[in-house]
Amino acid sequence: MSESVSHVVRLNQVNFHWSKSLKAVIDIPEFSMRRGESVFLQGASGSGKTTLLSLIAAVLQPQSGQVSVDGVELGTLRGGQRDQFRVDRIGLVFQQFNLLPFLSVSENIQLPCRFSKLRRSQAVHAGKSIDEETDRLLSAMHLSPSDIKNRKVTDLSVGQQQRVAVARALIGRPKLIIADEPTSALDSDTRQAFLQLLFSEVHAAGCTLLFVSHDASLGSMFDRSVNLKDINLAANNSDMLGATG
């Protein structure tokens, strides 16, 4: 296995700034994640966490340097290809409001399968059908499928919503799961339980996990903990850049 494929995420001399007049927000000489690794990325707010995630998720393009995900150099993809690449390879979980209020729980989970044939076929492959895979994921997230599947999303607690969001990120087994502060809306008990479920299911699916939080106490549960300050040269000399979030 070549080095580029054994690494699911690889950044090389990546430099990003919002406009030419502003200083760089991201200046990362080197950062990479191995396949199956779970990485905790810690950083104060304003340190460029979300920007870095956007670069890895191919939402933003760096002004210089290369970002590759699952062996694909993102700079070589065009707009539409980037969108397709993202839904095929990356599952995303955010802090909150991950779900569409007008769709049922199972429809929300199956959303990526509407837009990605790859995710759909992998979901069918993993379960017997998409519906069964949805049920399996719900059970894995300790949610009773029969009880919750057809409920309205707005009736769920925040903790339940976040677990549904993880199920959606995991459906169809994308190579990379990016979780941006998924636990900051949860209390500490729920947070522990949530992380346990996340780990076990990410591990079972063979996914690579990039977990971002400002809460350093969570770091010990991961394979590797990285402080953005240590890899991002721009973070050290940009104290004035607190506004970009």
Place this chain on the structure above:
Amino acid sequence: MIGIAWKSICNRWTTAVLAVLAIAMSVALILTVEKIRRDARDSFAQTVSGTDLIIGARSGSVQLLLYSVFRIGNATNNISWKSVEEIRQRQAVDWIIPISLGDSHAGFRVLGTNHDYFERYRYGDKRSLEFASGKPFDDVFDAVLGSEVAAQLGYKIADSMVVAHGTGKVALVEHENQPFKVSGILKPTGTPVDRAVHVSLEGIEAMHVDWRNGAAVKGEGTDADVVRGMDLKPRAVTALLVGLSSRGAVFREQRAINTYRAEPLLAILPGVALQELWGLISVAEKALLIVSICVVVAGLVNLMSVLLAGLNERRREMAVLRSAGAKPANVFLLLCIESAVLTIGGIILGLALHYLLTGLGALFLQQRFGLSVALSLPGSTDLKILLAIAVAGLLAGTLPALQAYRKSLADGLSHRL
């Protein structure tokens, strides 16, 4: 995608319903205005057919057309019986129908005429009048009712009725001494004929035996049998419908009558006078049409504003869709589908509303003016209008959709608002 769009609409159903209603109302309005315009025209044009000339006292041609055929307004003067006889004897004249107006019964016009009316009068596609029951008037005091008159007042054959002088709805003086008897009832025609009480010219004279200079002569009033014995030759009529033996003679005859020396008369060609009438009405029609178009535009602007206003609240929704793999093009499509659903919903509801309105409107027009407005499937003009509204609705939806497309590109996957 359509499923998502539909559920998204249902999620914001109040604004969606309002947008659909706005479009529905504009669709209903423009279709109804268009329909009434067209049907009124048809109905007017159908009222008289096969008549080459209409002759009356000298006035305006539109006025003559209105009072002689449509029973709208009043004549300024009459034609003397001597002139009627002279016109009848002209070589080019095939037949004449004398018409004498000026009296009413329970708000319906009383029309004095002769048997030629039932034989010669044509409406629509050269159709002649037919009797639903009974027969034309024989006696001085016989009356033939239009279908609407009989239906509204509940008259049957051989019922007696009292005719009032003047044409108001509430008659001040009634010709009580000479009650008329219903001898026949006509089939519906969808023309003002339905709203007329037809009596003989002699009957009109008989009504006025005890009248001098517009007021009742004091006394008991003359008995009907006595009246029958009197000389009831009509002294004047209000208008004449004339058929010529050759249509080629129509302009020559018109000129001859317009320059008639014994009496100032006016002869008009019904078709030409109708055109003049349209000329007058078209200004109002155009104004109405412009108002309807404005309402349609307002409906579409409303649709656009509903979609645009919703966009800010829905930025999060768009971001969720994007993070779940929707491309900006999908977001664009979603908004387009939404506007299409709202527009089509509006059009369907508008059509339903239109049929309801025309149904009620037809009833009113039939009762008030004897004009027939038939319920019909949308014609090609209607379909063109609907298509134009559908296209405009889709176009109105593309601006918010473009906006959503741009925003979802700019917002990316960010949830921070």
